[in-house]
Amino acid sequence: xxxxxxxxxxxxxxxxxxxHFTVRERxxxxxxxxxxxxxxxxxxxxxxQPGRSAAAGFVIGLLRDALTPASFGAGALAHTxxxxxxxxxxxxxxxxxxxxxxxxxxxxxxxxxxxxxLASGRLAGAQLGWELLVxxxxxxxxxxxxxxxxxxxxxxxxxxxxxxx
Amino acid sequence: MALGADRYASRADTLLFxxxxxxxxxxxxxxxxxxxxxxxxxxxTVLAPFLAxxxxxxxxxxxxxxxxxxxAQRDSxxxxxxxxxxxxxxxxxxxxxxxxxxxxxxxxxxxxxxxxPEPTNPLTFVVSAGRRNGVRPLSPVVSPExxxxxxxxxxxxxxxxxxxAHPEFRVSAIAADGSVSGIVxxxxxxxxxxxxxxxxxxxxxxxxxxxxxxxxxxxGGVFPRGIPIGRVVGLGGEAKGWExxxxxxxxxxxxxxxxxxxxxxxxxSGSDLRGAFQSDSVGP
Numbered sequence: 001x002x003x004x005x006x007x008x009x010x011x012x013x014x015x016x017x018x019x020h021f022t023v024r025e026r027x028x029x030x031x032x033x034x035x036x037x038x039x040x041x042x043x044x045x046x047x048x049q050p051g052r053s054a055a056a057g058f059v060i061g062l063l064r065d066a067l068t069p070a071s072f073g074a075g076a077l078a079h080t081x082x083x084x085x086x087x088x089x090x091x092x093x094x095x096x097x098x099x100x101x102x103x104x105x106x107x108x109x110x111x112x113x114x115x116x117x118l119a120s121g122r123l124a125g126a127q128l129g130w131e132l133l134v135x136x137x138x139x140x141x142x143x144x145x146x147x148x149x150x151x152x153x154x155x156x157x158x159x160x161x162x163x164x165x
Numbered sequence: 166m167a168l169g170a171d172r173y174a175s176r177a178d179t180l181l182f183x184x185x186x187x188x189x190x191x192x193x194x195x196x197x198x199x200x201x202x203x204x205x206x207x208x209x210t211v212l213a214p215f216l217a218x219x220x221x222x223x224x225x226x227x228x229x230x231x232x233x234x235x236x237a238q239r240d241s242x243x244x245x246x247x248x249x250x251x252x253x254x255x256x257x258x259x260x261x262x263x264x265x266x267x268x269x270x271x272x273x274x275x276x277x278x279x280x281x282p283e284p285t286n287p288l289t290f291v292v293s294a295g296r297r298n299g300v301r302p303l304s305p306v307v308s309p310e311x312x313x314x315x316x317x318x319x320x321x322x323x324x325x326x327x328x329x330a331h332p333e334f335r336v337s338a339i340a341a342d343g344s345v346s347g348i349v350x351x352x353x354x355x356x357x358x359x360x361x362x363x364x365x366x367x368x369x370x371x372x373x374x375x376x377x378x379x380x381x382x383x384x385g386g387v388f389p390r391g392i393p394i395g396r397v398v399g400l401g402g403e404a405k406g407w408e409x410x411x412x413x414x415x416x417x418x419x420x421x422x423x424x425x426x427x428x429x430x431x432x433x434s435g436s437d438l439r440g441a442f443q444s445d446s447v448g449p
Contacts, residue, residue, distance in 0.1 A: 021219040026226065030280045030420060051178030058185035062192065066207035067216075067281045069318070069325055070288035072200050073193030080185040088174055113284055119193060122285050122332070127360075131284045139282065 008157035009047070012150065016040035027142070031135040034142040035109060037064065041079060042108050042147065043158065045087040046101070057083025071120030078115035082108045098151050105147035109140035201318050208291070208320050216279060216323055220293040223277040223423070274298045274427045279323070280420075287419040288331045292427070295322045299429040303387050306425050311393030311416025311442060312336065312381060313425050324427070328419040329362060329394070338364060338394055339382035341439075345373050346382055349394055352401065352412060362394065362413040363401045373397050373411050380439065389428065391439035 020036035027033040041060050045053040061079030065072045086108050093100070113136040117123050123131060151158065174182070195203070208216065228235075276294035280286055294300050296319050304316040306326050314328035327334060330351055338349040347366040364379060377397040383390025395413040402410045 017215070018218070021215045022222045024282070025219075025223070025280055030282055030286050031284070033282060035282045049178055050174040051181035054178070054182040054185045058189060061189065063207055063212055064281065064283065065192065066204040066212060067279070067291050068283045068285055068289060069200065069204050070285040070331060071283065072204060073189055073191075073195070074285075075283065076192055077186065077189035080182065080189055084174075084178075084182045084185075091174075117284055120285055122288060135284070 008154075012154050012157055013040045013044060016043070016150070031131075032138040032142055034146040035112075035139060036146070038079070038082070038109055038112055039105060039143055039147050039150070041083055042086055042105050043150065045083050046090055046158070048087055050084050050087040050091070053087035054080050054084035057081070070122060071116055074116045074119035077119050078112045081115055082112045085111070098148055098155075101151055102144045102148040106140040106144040109143045110136050113139070204325075205318060205320055208323055213322070216291065216293070219279050220277055223279070223293070227277075227424075272429055274300060274429050276300075276324070276425055276427055278422045278425060287328060289317065289325055289327050290419065291323050292326055292425060293323060294427055295320045295324050297321055298427075300324050300427050301429065305388045305392065305428045307392055307428065307442075308417050308422055308425050309442065311395065312388070313417060313419060313422065315387060316427060326425070329415060330360065330419055336388055336394065337382045337384040338379050339390075340373065341378040341380055345371050345377075346384075349379065349413065360415070360418060361398070362415050364397070364411040364413055365408075367409045367411060369403065369407050369409055371409070373409075375399060379413055383437075389436055389438050391437040391441075393442050 016036045016039055020040075024033050024036055037060060041053075041057055044056055048056065057079035058076050060083075061076035064079070065075040068075065086104060089104065110132075114132060117128060117131055192200070192203075274294045276292035276298075279291045279293060281290065292306070300316055300319050302316055302319055304324075306313040306315060306328075312329060314326045314331070314334060316324050317327040318325040329336070329349075332351055334351060336349050337346070339346045345364075345367055347364045349362050349364050352361040352363045364373070367373060375397055379394045379397060381388040381390060381392040381394060393416045395415040397411050398414045399412050400409065401412040404410070
């Protein structure tokens with residue numbers, strides 16, 4: 001792996017973080033707009049070891065909890081689980097196909113929302129059902145679509161198949 | 166290069182994962198007086214540039230949305246500049262664009278809502294005004310439609326708003342005609358009436374007709390009197406023949422907000438903001 005590859009890889013991740021705080025609100029409502037920050041984490045987990053992925057998830061989750069104190073800690077837990085499981089699943093399932101990655105983005109987003117909702121305990125009943133069966137799948141779908149697009153556009157930069165991260 | 170068995174979780178990975186899970190659970194268990202300073206510190210340091218970026222994007226978006234109006238105003242201003250008497254009214258015309266701001270007249274701070282994608286965002290959200298703008302904890306937060314919530318935590322440049330949907334939110338309320346008073350709280354998270362409020366503590370002998378507008382009563386010293394909360398949509402329940410609870414459709418849903426106004430100045434006990442809000446702000 002060349003040094004420039006690593007910088008390009010970081011550039012894509014930083015770009016996703018910037019997109020999260022700039023254009024995301026213009027891509028639909030909060031509930032369905034793609035989650036670029038989570039996408040950056042999931043793309044990071046493609047190359048990173050599960051432990052580092054869990055740590056990255058924890059940091060991102062904690063930062064997000066600072067922005068939504070109603071569920072403080074729940075985001076950290078959710079992102080930790082998603083980061084670890086995503087990295088582990090990549091190793092186990094040997095996912096090279098872009099659509100398998102898309103499915104991983106979809107499942108990761110939905111799982112994140114599930115854990116946040118359950119761990120925060122703020123929603124229940126019909127409201128929980130709507131969030132998990134309607135809004136979360138929609139957000140997962142948009143996030144996965146953007147993720148597939150990013151992988152397709154930057155496949156050379158991301159060099160998804162690596163074992164040295 | 167293929168992903169192989171070397172990518173499976175090692176013992177170090179597992180320990181790191183368990184450590185992060187433990188820290189997350191610890192964060193969830195923190196009491197408010199520990200949790201708030203941590204969240205506040207993160208917002209003021211690591212997240213500050215990102216929140217500033219988001220705020221600037223919001224401003225840019227609003228600027229683009231109003232571009233045509235601004236161009237029209239500029240043309241009007243250029244035309245008006247040829248007529249000196251018109252200039253005297255210029256400030257008044259521009260102020261009229263502020264809508265609610267003009268009606269409130271003083272003691273408020275406008276702020277952008279910095280939405281986040283988490284499902285719990287409608288319960289608490291961050292706004293782009295903080296201590297430097299005069300915002301204090303427990304400052305009421307309103308929109309042209311009515312009550313939004315109350316400021317829970319204040320940072321230098323941002324604040325956290327606890328909306329009416331949050332389970333801990335309470336406000337003293339009164340019917341628009343003054344006939345009934347009670348406490349308004351979120352109705353709860355379960356059942357078909359989600360995202361509704363409920364008026365609690367209404368004496369059993371008093372009936373509240375459907376469609377009655379409910380306002381803040383001004384009791385308690387947090388919310389001024391006269392802010393629309395919502396409109397009664399039906400009976401929510403009865404407590405053993407001595408109390409009734411009524412369901413209220415809120416004036417505005419937090420997720421629908423892009424901008425809010427934070428009331429920063431304490432108003433006198435006799436003040437009534439009813440005239441500041443549109444009479445039809447609480448839908449039919």
